[in-house]
Amino acid sequence: MTLYLISGLGADRRVFKRMTFPSDCKVIYIEWLPVTENETLAEYSLKLSTQVNATEKFAIIGLSFGGIVAIELSRLLHSEKVILISSVSTRQEIPSLYRAFGSFRVHRLIPSIFLKKANFIVYYLFGLKTEEEKRLLREIIYDSDIDFLKWAIDVLLTWSNRTRPGNLVHIHGTDDKLLPISGINADKRVEGGGHLMVYSHADEISKILTEVLGFSQHRI
Secondary structure (H helix, E strand, O other): OOOEOOOOOOOHHHHOOOOOOOOOEEEEOOOOOOOOOOOOHHHHHHHHHHHOOOOOEEEEEEEEEHHHHHHHHHHHOOEEEEEEEOOOHHHHHHHHHHHHHHOOOOOOOOOHHHHHHOOOHHHHHHHHOOOOHHHHHHHHHHHOOHHHHHHHHHHHHHHOOOOOOOOEEEEEEEOOOOOHHHHHOOOOEEEEOOOOOOHHHHHHHHHHHHHHHOHHHHOO
């Protein structure tokens, strides 16, 4: 099976570097592409779909905002499984405050400079505790494209999906401050996991992925 991994908002494959995957799986990282003016999520997902070989058996794994894109891609490509990590599967799971921001377009008033800086509030929301985790996030934010960040935030806050795919598995941390688990229909809970648990709890999540993909742990 081929595993297509989609990172979070503005992030890249570095967030997955502590993960291990079943040896029988080929791992391909979906690369974020530049967005065009007024591009819709459906249009953007179609553009990303060219990176997937749908003639082979595959699963899509989406982290945070990447989970939303994973769901949109699964509609186009009919994957074996859709696996979300620290994400949302429907609009109802987006915190009500975020939905309100989206409805009134409050997020569009945020100056660009604030989207390119990491601070103690960002560290808290992402559940970062070690200097290594904080440094990783700072590097990712620094390397992020500001136009893509603005577009992705707008897509996230205004996403209208209300249907959870039948082949979806949702993995979520109990200590996620950015997307609290109280509003999430999680299939697998990671105790103490924050929003960046794919990095801080990589071993545990690797084991869960092996289980939900139907592989034995000794084949990792």
